[in-house]
Amino acid sequence: MVHKVLTGIPVATGIAIGKAFFVNRNHKAHLPRQTVSAAQVPAEVERLHQAFADVGSELTAIREQVPAELKEYGLLIDTHLLMLRDPKLSGAAEEHVRTLGLNAAWALEKAVADQEAVFGAIHDPYIRERMQDVRVVADKVQAKLIGAETDLASMSGRAIIMAHDLTPADTVELQVDKIMGFATVRGGKTSHTGIMARSLGIPALVGVDRLEDVVHDGDLVVLDGLSGKIVVNPSESELEDYNERAAFFEDYTRKIKRHCHLPAETFDGSRVQVMANIELVEEVASVIDNGGEGVGLYRTEYAYLNRTDLPDEEELAEKYIDLAAIMNPRKVVFRTLDLGADKFIAAFGELGEANPAMGLRAIRFCLKNPQLFKTQLRAILRASPFGNVSLMFPMISGVKEVRQAKAWLAQAKAELRREGVEYDPDMPVGIMIELPAAVMIAEYLAHEVDFFSIGTNDLIQYSIGVDRTNHHVSYLYQPLHPATLRSIKLVVDAAHQAGIEVSLCGEVASDPFCVPILLGMGIDSISLTPQAIPGIKRIIRQTNMHDCRKLLRDVLECRTVSRINNLVMDNIFKHFPDEVTFFTSLLENDEAPS
Amino acid sequence: MTEDMQTTDQEQDFASVRVVVRGEHGLHARPAGKLAQRAQSFRSEIYLLAGENRADAKSILDVLTLAAGPGEVVQILARGEDAGEALDSLKTLFERNLED
Structure with a gap:
């Protein structure tokens, strides 16, 4: 067991302590490619349809849990259900079992590949991308067929979800009550993962380098959405500390939320x-x-x-x-x-x-x-x-x-x-004040509009001349740089002088x-x-x-x-x-x- | 996806109606889903024709691969006991703009 600490960008606050669970790890490599004898065909076809039916009931159950405010996600699951029940997919797979004698998983893979070829020829990129949804659905069925434990639906207890990247299509089918937090390698402050996590009230980190190398399925991890840290296989005493911190944080959030x-x-x-x-x-x-x-x-x-x-x-x-x-x-x-x-x-x-x-x-x-x-x-x-x-x-x-x-x-x-x-x-x-030029002429601008809104993120970058995502110079990004403070002061005074907010x-x-x-x-x-x-x-x-x-x-x-x-x-x-x-x-x- | 056109003799058994695809995206995932779902509620065979392509209206994958863009004219074909009803229903769906 390696004890390691990783860092990332916190996009949703809170502390979660639990088992890591990776999604979207490629399990295609394990896809068994076998043929079945004529006598086995009816049983294999039965197995195929059973897998489709099982995924169908799981998705339906998840669909019912989707909170009303995540309407978009609900609609996406509806689309997935329609694809799952589309005879074009299961029918084609069945056909490959019957005529080519392929096993169910392989037959489905071939049906998906054929569908991929058809979608690949479509000019409209928006529709072409819907093939991803077909993939998501087919992967679920395949996981059922090969009994893989790498599928979200197969997640037994509560866990912290880890992935290279989570698309809206992935997050949608998560069983929300089982998720304790998210961590991904990709994604920025405004990524979907953050929006999803915040709406669920669970912590999330994005931009976690080396996540996939360091953390393994089932590792005990602490996901700290306050400091942006992931502690992998924490020691007894760390665990105690974090448990206490998590309890404190919960108390604190409850307290401030009440008021x-x-x-x-x-x-x-x-x-x-x-x-x-x-x-x-x-x-x-x-x-x-x-x-x-x-x-x-x-x-x-x-x-x-x-x-x-x-x-x-x-x-x-x-x-x-x-x-x-x-x-x-x-x-x-x-x-x-x-x-x-x-x-x-x-x-x-x-x-x-x-x-x-x-x-x-x-x-x-x-x-x-x-x-x-x-x-x-x-x-x-x-x-x-x-x-x-x-x-x-x-x-x-x-x-x-x-x-x-x-x-x-x-x-x-x-x-x-x-x-x-x-x-x-x-x-x-009104106007946004986010360029140093606008700061300097704030008194003129104030006569043109009804209000100012100071956008400090850009103002800091433009006035100090620093790209905060560039780690060579990001140390210069200083919200309380004397120049920033003077700028804000100048703008506020100019606004009030002109009688605007x-x-x-x-x-x-x-x-x-x-x-x-x-x-x-x-x-x-x-x-x-x-x-x-x-x-x-x-x-x-x-x-x-x-x-x-x-x-x-x-x-x-x-x-x-x-x-x-x-x-x-x-x-x-x-x-x-x-x-x-x-x-x-x-x-x-x-x-x-x- | 789209199968070759059947012979024209059979074609004549179908009732048909022409509609225009509205909305800015054409028949993308949600409209295609809505359309397939509605089509599935009828017993008749129902197809969509757009240009050279033909799709089973009850299959979301088929409807998607039709890739009918905004402004494109689509012909709906239906054959069966509730064909008339199916055409009316799908036509209304197209006219109401499938995005809602």
Whole structure:
């Protein structure tokens, strides 16, 4: 037994202790290829159909457990069931047993291969990819036929699911009550695994290097979704520690969850709006559950990804109206498309940009493609009478860009008016402040719009000039760099000077260590991942503005990041010992790796 | 997937109706599933014709491999005791836009 510690990116918090269970390990190599004699054929055919029937009942059982908020997953299982029951698949396999005398598993493999050839010839990539679903279904049947224990449905007890990658098609058929957590080699912060785990309330890590080499099926592992660690075959004492930590964390979450619907008001009576960042309309349930006072950032990109065409106005409007209506009277801030041309290869052709982060993206891309932009603006306007809707433009670099974007908005409004379609003429319009240029001219920009939203993730990257995913320089990514703090301060002051509100979205807003400083700045609202809301609200409710302003003053006088970080840590250690135990902060020392 | 066309004599026993594929994706997984499911509720033999290709409407795999794109004209053929009913039902499904 090797004792090892692996690290990954935590995408859902919590601690799970249990047996590792790998999915999607290729078991094709063990596929027995035998022929059966004429006398055995009827029994083999029977075995084949029994395996299909068994998988069918398992899937049906799983389907019934899928919670209503995971509607997409439920529909995917329905598709899988239809494929499973399609006589084209089982019939072809039966035919191969009868005429070629193949054993059931081999016969099915041949039927799938034939189907693969047919799908492979289809031009439409979206339909061609559905072959993956046929594969998923056939794999299940094959696992039954060869009695393989590598299939999810065959998982006996509760376990921590590990995989190279989990596609939505994989996660869908998991028996949710048996899963304690997820760990994958691939995937980033926004991957499906994270969304799924958060909705199930279990921990998950993605981007875990060497996972497949180090961990084996059945190993006892600790999955720590707080610190981003996996401890493989922990020692007695480690196990004890983690058990205790897990119990503490559970207590703590219960405690903060109980109070999450109280307003985020400091001891001395200052109110801050705490809103949620979401990507899918389905996430509204968790926004409301966690005490979110609205949606401060709705990322609208999802509807444009993983497809070869563009969504039309109808499709978008339907989604947007749903969201606005469900959240009403709570606010929903729609951010217009924040994608680069690199994501639209199918519809727009490749640009071959040398530096896409500084290229044709977000508002620049939209202004270059007014048809696409106007379609989205019209859809957002159509949703505006159904709730409390605001709109904001990402990646604004200057006054002219804001005016251009607003001109398209005015045109969209004029069109709707002519067509007699209802919209809210006073819908607030804001911009994201995420480029240093926008920070420097914040006082000019403030006169053009109704609100600002500071996007700290990009602002930090662009102002320090560092790509945080590049491990050679990622140590320079410092949320509390004096330049970041001065930038935020400058923007907040400019906004308030002009009498408009300013909100902040970005990871800083969900970092309990950083929040007191943001309060000190006088930010009007923060927007963060829904699951972090109860913890942040608790911090706000237990601070007072006076202390936050004092902390900010002290921090603004520091010349180095490490001094600032120390001050901030001290403050948290003093007032919030629980948070220190459970949360790793974004704050790390800015020392270059030697 | 699609079988060769049967002889025209047999073809004539089929009642048929023409529809246009709506939605932005054409007959992808969900619409194909919905269509197959609806077709399975009838006793008649039901086929879809799109261009040169022909698919068993009761088979999701067959319908998928038809790869009928948005705007494409599809002919629905049905033969059997409830053929008329089946055509009406499937036609309505197409008209309502299979994506919903």
